[in-house]
Amino acid sequence: MNLIEVKDVSKSFDDLLVLDDISLNVQRGECIVVVGPSGVGKSTLLRIIAGLDNPDSGTVKVLTERISMVFQGSALLNSYTVGENIELALDNHKFTKEEKEKKILENLKLIGLEKYINYFPDQLSGGQRKRVGFARAIASKPEIILYDEPTTGLDPILSTLIEDYMNKLSREFHVASIIVTHQLSTIKRTAQRVALLYKGKIVWEGSPQEFFDSNNPYVKQFVNAEVTGPIFSGLLE
Amino acid sequence: MSSLTKFGNQPFIWLIELGQSFKIFLLALYVIFIGKFAKKEFIEQASKFGFDTLPVVGIVSFFIGLALTLQISKQLMGVGNTSALGTTVAVSIVREIGPVVAGVMIAARIGGAMAAEIATMSVTEQIDALIVMKQNPIRFLVAPRLLASMIMTPLLTVFAIYIGSIGGLLIAITYVHLDPYMFFDSFRLVVGNKDIIIALTKALVNGALVATLSCTFGMETGGGAAGVGQTTTKSVVWAMVGIFLFNFLITNSVYSVAKVLDPAFVR
Numbered sequence: 172m173n174l175i176e177v178k179d180v181s182k183s184f185d186d187l188l189v190l191d192d193i194s195l196n197v198q199r200g201e202c203i204v205v206v207g208p209s210g211v212g213k214s215t216l217l218r219i220i221a222g223l224d225n226p227d228s229g230t231v232k233v234l235t236e237r238i239s240m241v242f243q244g245s246a247l248l249n250s251y252t253v254g255e256n257i258e259l260a261l262d263n264h265k266f267t268k269e270e271k272e273k274k275i276l277e278n279l280k281l282i283g284l285e286k287y288i289n290y291f292p293d294q295l296s297g298g299q300r301k302r303v304g305f306a307r308a309i310a311s312k313p314e315i316i317l318y319d320e321p322t323t324g325l326d327p328i329l330s331t332l333i334e335d336y337m338n339k340l341s342r343e344f345h346v347a348s349i350i351v352t353h354q355l356s357t358i359k360r361t362a363q364r365v366a367l368l369y370k371g372k373i374v375w376e377g378s379p380q381e382f383f384d385s386n387n388p389y390v391k392q393f394v395n396a397e398v399t400g401p402i403f404s405g406l407l408e
Numbered sequence: 409m410s411s412l413t414k415f416g417n418q419p420f421i422w423l424i425e426l427g428q429s430f431k432i433f434l435l436a437l438y439v440i441f442i443g444k445f446a447k448k449e450f451i452e453q454a455s456k457f458g459f460d461t462l463p464v465v466g467i468v469s470f471f472i473g474l475a476l477t478l479q480i481s482k483q484l485m486g487v488g489n490t491s492a493l494g495t496t497v498a499v500s501i502v503r504e505i506g507p508v509v510a511g512v513m514i515a516a517r518i519g520g521a522m523a524a525e526i527a528t529m530s531v532t533e534q535i536d537a538l539i540v541m542k543q544n545p546i547r548f549l550v551a552p553r554l555l556a557s558m559i560m561t562p563l564l565t566v567f568a569i570y571i572g573s574i575g576g577l578l579i580a581i582t583y584v585h586l587d588p589y590m591f592f593d594s595f596r597l598v599v600g601n602k603d604i605i606i607a608l609t610k611a612l613v614n615g616a617l618v619a620t621l622s623c624t625f626g627m628e629t630g631g632g633a634a635g636v637g638q639t640t641t642k643s644v645v646w647a648m649v650g651i652f653l654f655n656f657l658i659t660n661s662v663y664s665v666a667k668v669l670d671p672a673f674v675r
């Protein structure tokens with residue numbers, strides 16, 4: 172069952188076409204990783220699915236209200252403590268005060284930051300803020316999670332911890348996930364399907380195994396981080 | 409869009425922005441009315457008003473009181489009527505100087521900071537995060553600031569009036585050698601409840617203007633750090649223009665109404 176249906180979506184900013192007739196479906200429990208060079212519209216696609224931006228044309232159907240997002244820069248509210256930031260995600264659910272406190276602590280334990288419950292975001296490091304952003308996104312037990320570069324800036328061990336949990340959410344709790352990332356390790360550990368976005372279009376789509384074995388010039392260049400290739404020439408234009 | 413079309417649309421952009429600000433103001437008022445605003449944020453904002461603005465409002469009002477009384481006393485000494493000093497200073501400070509000085513200082517000190525804070529939240533996706541969590545940014549950001557501003561601006565205006573009057577008194581005693589009792593007695597004679605109501609109405613409007621414009625412009629900010637800077641300047645400039653405009657409109661309306669209902673008030 173599709174939880175997200177994106178059909179023929181286009182989006183421009185001024186004269187710049189960022190998304191060009193994109194279609195993408197995500198099923199319950201499926202984890203899709205969207206990759207591509209910087210500035211090709213990956214985050215815009217997530218923002219449109221989250222309802223933060225409107226497409227110029229095309230339709231987006233999100234078949235649940237229970238959607239959350241991990242933002243690239245963590246997007247924690249600076250005037251709220253770590254605990255209060257997570258509580259915001261639980262506010263619209265029918266939890267008692269005790270249940271909320273329990274859930275906040277559970278989620279902070281998961282990312283190893285339970286001691287920081289009363290800290291403000293500007294007292295944390297970038298990596299710690301990122302982990303709190305992750306904890307906030309999963310706290311309300313959403314059915315869809317959109318991840319915008321969830322492991323960027325984290326050390327390899329913490330990245331693995333977060334990736335393993337993202338995997339668990341998809342496989343055990345059947346959360347539909349779209350992950351935007353540049354990290355090949357995230358693709359290896361979490362993806363069930365990979366889509367390569369370039370110049371506003373999905374130029375390649377397949378399984379992670381196919382992605383790493385592909386002879387597609389776009390995919391090859393991206394995987395091998397080659398300076399020359401269709402992506403680089405495109406950027407030079 | 410051609411540059412000509414863009415240019416052609418420019419005159420209407422400020423109208424759209426004003427309309428958007430008014431809509432946000434009404435929504436925030438509704439949230440305040442039903443009591444669904446973030447209380448913690450309100451307390452934080454209200455205390456910011458006190459700590460950040462009280463000293464600067466006091467200092468500026470004191471010096472304006474000194475300068476204003478000095479100017480007026482020079483004119484009155486020329487015509488040999490220094491007994492009118494208290495009444496003239498009282499009317500100027502209570503009806504005009506107090507509300508305007510407090511409003512302008514709040515726009516510069518608090519409005520600028522408020523716009524920069526919300527603009528930063530906007531460019532760092534904090535407002536987007538609230539929306540994704542189904543939290544209403546009006547409830548969390550605008551309503552607490554609007555309420556804090558509408559409560560604290562009148563209080564700061566009363567403070568500005570007192571400190572400005574003390575400045576005036578100092579000049580009256582040291583320069584004009586006026587009896588302090590006589591100075592304040594003329595204050596008491598000329599300043600009535602209506603004057604206080606006018607001053608507080610102006611203060612309330614100023615408070616609403618500063619908070620609404622800062623929040624609206626802040627929430628619409630894009631373009632990173634440069635966008636934050638532009639928003640801060642824009643909100644301070646617009647708030648100050650609004651303060652002077654509404655100050656004139658309220659004064660003019662009061663005199664127009666008073667001419668009919670209470671001619672003594674106009675004299």
